Amino acid sequence: MARDWTPTSWRSLPAAQQPEWPDEAALDRALKQIASYPPLVFAGEARSLQAALGRVAHGNAFLLQAGDCAESFEEFTAVNIREKLRVILQMAVMLTYSMGVPVVKVGRIAGQFAKPRSASTETVGGASLPSFRGHMVNDPAFHAEARRPDPERLVQAYHQSASTLNLLRAFTKGGFADLNRVHAWNQEFVSTSTEGRRYEQVAAEVERALRFMRACGVDTEQHAALHEVDVWTSHEALILGYEESLTRQDSLTGDWYDCSAHMLWIGERTRQLDGAHVEFLRGVGNPIGCKIGPEATAEWVLDLCEALNPARIPGRLTLITRMGAERIADGLRPLLRAVRDAGHPVVWACDPMHANTFAAPNGRKTRHFDHILREITGFVAAHRAEGTWPGGIHVELTGDNVTECLGGAEAVGADDLDTRYETVCDPRLNARQSLDLAFRVAELIRAAG
Ligand code: PEP
Ligand code: CO
Numbered sequence: 001m002a003r004d005w006t007p008t009s010w011r012s013l014p015a016a017q018q019p020e021w022p023d024e025a026a027l028d029r030a031l032k033q034i035a036s037y038p039p040l041v042f043a044g045e046a047r048s049l050q051a052a053l054g055r056v057a058h059g060n061a062f063l064l065q066a067g068d069c070a071e072s073f074e075e076f077t078a079v080n081i082r083e084k085l086r087v088i089l090q091m092a093v094m095l096t097y098s099m100g101v102p103v104v105k106v107g108r109i110a111g112q113f114a115k116p117r118s119a120s121t122e123t124v125g126g127a128s129l130p131s132f133r134g135h136m137v138n139d140p141a142f143h144a145e146a147r148r149p150d151p152e153r154l155v156q157a158y159h160q161s162a163s164t165l166n167l168l169r170a171f172t173k174g175g176f177a178d179l180n181r182v183h184a185w186n187q188e189f190v191s192t193s194t195e196g197r198r199y200e201q202v203a204a205e206v207e208r209a210l211r212f213m214r215a216c217g218v219d220t221e222q223h224a225a226l227h228e229v230d231v232w233t234s235h236e237a238l239i240l241g242y243e244e245s246l247t248r249q250d251s252l253t254g255d256w257y258d259c260s261a262h263m264l265w266i267g268e269r270t271r272q273l274d275g276a277h278v279e280f281l282r283g284v285g286n287p288i289g290c291k292i293g294p295e296a297t298a299e300w301v302l303d304l305c306e307a308l309n310p311a312r313i314p315g316r317l318t319l320i321t322r323m324g325a326e327r328i329a330d331g332l333r334p335l336l337r338a339v340r341d342a343g344h345p346v347v348w349a350c351d352p353m354h355a356n357t358f359a360a361p362n363g364r365k366t367r368h369f370d371h372i373l374r375e376i377t378g379f380v381a382a383h384r385a386e387g388t389w390p391g392g393i394h395v396e397l398t399g400d401n402v403t404e405c406l407g408g409a410e411a412v413g414a415d416d417l418d419t420r421y422e423t424v425c426d427p428r429l430n431a432r433q434s435l436d437l438a439f440r441v442a443e444l445i446r447a448a449g
Contacts, residue, residue, distance in 0.1 A: 005283035015276035019149035030151035034245040039259030043250035054315030063392025067108030069426035083399025091438035098442030110164040112235035195435040237264035265289030289318040298338035305344040314345035324355035328378035336386040349392035350379035369407030397429040408433035
């Protein structure tokens with residue numbers, strides 16, 4: 001694409017999934033306000049993440065991208081953020097320990113507030129209202145005022161992202177993530193379960209290794225790598241006005257970065273090659289992702305790689321496949337082959353959630369742990385067959401003991417779904433299901449190696 005890019009060039013192209021803001025002037029005011037605020041992340045950080053993802057692209061590291069389907073304005077507490085971080089750290093320890101490669105940790109956090117929807121309106125009992133599009137747009141309650149897109153919510157999303165990121169930085173650099181606390185991360189309810197006991201075994205091994213290093217004269221207190229971790233932020237770049245208002249020119253390189261998060265991705269419903277989302281993200285220097293559903297062809301994927309990563313920078317582009325447990329086995333291999341043969345250095349990640357959603361008998365949207373695991377199994381097998389690296393997983397989870405996904409070691413059943421179904425959008429794995437998944441993934445990849 002030779003067209004000139006500017007932070008506003010997306011505006012001349014069709015932008016799918018944008019809210020119908022009732023008051024353009026109010027929208028304009030909100031976006032100007034956000035544009036005057038400080039960036040949430042810095043260009044140098046985005047470059048560090050891109051370098052880490054470059055190692056994933058080369059098969060020397062693994063990507064764990066995880067967090068809420070949609071963050072909530074209501075569930076915004078330190079405990080909520082800490083518990084999510086804790087599960088991500090626990091999964092990462094298990095993956096690192098079992099696979100022997102670094103795990104790049106990216107949260108769906110500190111900005112994941114906007115949702116694409118399959119229909120722009122929702123009809124209940126004869127009444128039609130705009131669909132809920134995430135807390136940065138409107139409220140899920142089914143009445144007209146709640147569903148009215150309100151630009152003030154964009155400003156609120158900025159502030160909540162800033163606070164969340166502040167706490168994440170404190171937790172990850174201020175001692176909470178210290179590897180010496182690997183046991184302390186295990187919650188009560190987890191330590192008494194099968195997954196908890198397996199985690200305890202790994203934690204004990206890690207502690208033994210740390211003791212061994214100290215006995216050999218390594219001062220483990222002095223190694224930042226053992227006390228601090230990087231947990232990067234990411235969200236779907238959906239509401240392009242918001243993303244544009246946080247797009248800033250890096251003083252060091254002169255390049256443009258979307259400073260709303262370290263990594264941004266394009267969703268399955270907004271990945272049109274001639275659309276506004278691809279146009280916007282092709283011009284920012286951040287590492288970016290794109291969801292790839294079962295209908296994507298190899299030709300289309302190659303065009304996407306050319307559009308988003310013409311310079312073929314390793315780590316710049318992550319392709320997040322979400323094909324469904326049934327379709328992954330046949331659907332993925334032609335894409336892997338095409339991208340490999342064209343020499344595009346992408347990260348391949350598996351989102352085993354979004355094409356495995358179904359309605360339970362009580363009407364709740366749910367996913368089954370076994371389908372999630374089956375899609376990852378197919379993903380790993382396809383990579384093994386093509387000689388490519390199954391670079392990571394992209395999952396929706398929470399640190400709370402919710403009952404939103406079925407199955408797992410504790411066997412959440414359809415009758416349990418109502419007990420704690422708290423998501424504002426898609427069903428998430430709970431802490432135990434997440435730990436269970438990390439074990440299984442590590443086993444799968446080790447067996448494939
Ligand atoms: C999501 O990641 O929450 C999502 C909506 O995914 P997809 O674009 O793959 O449907
Ligand atoms: Co989702």
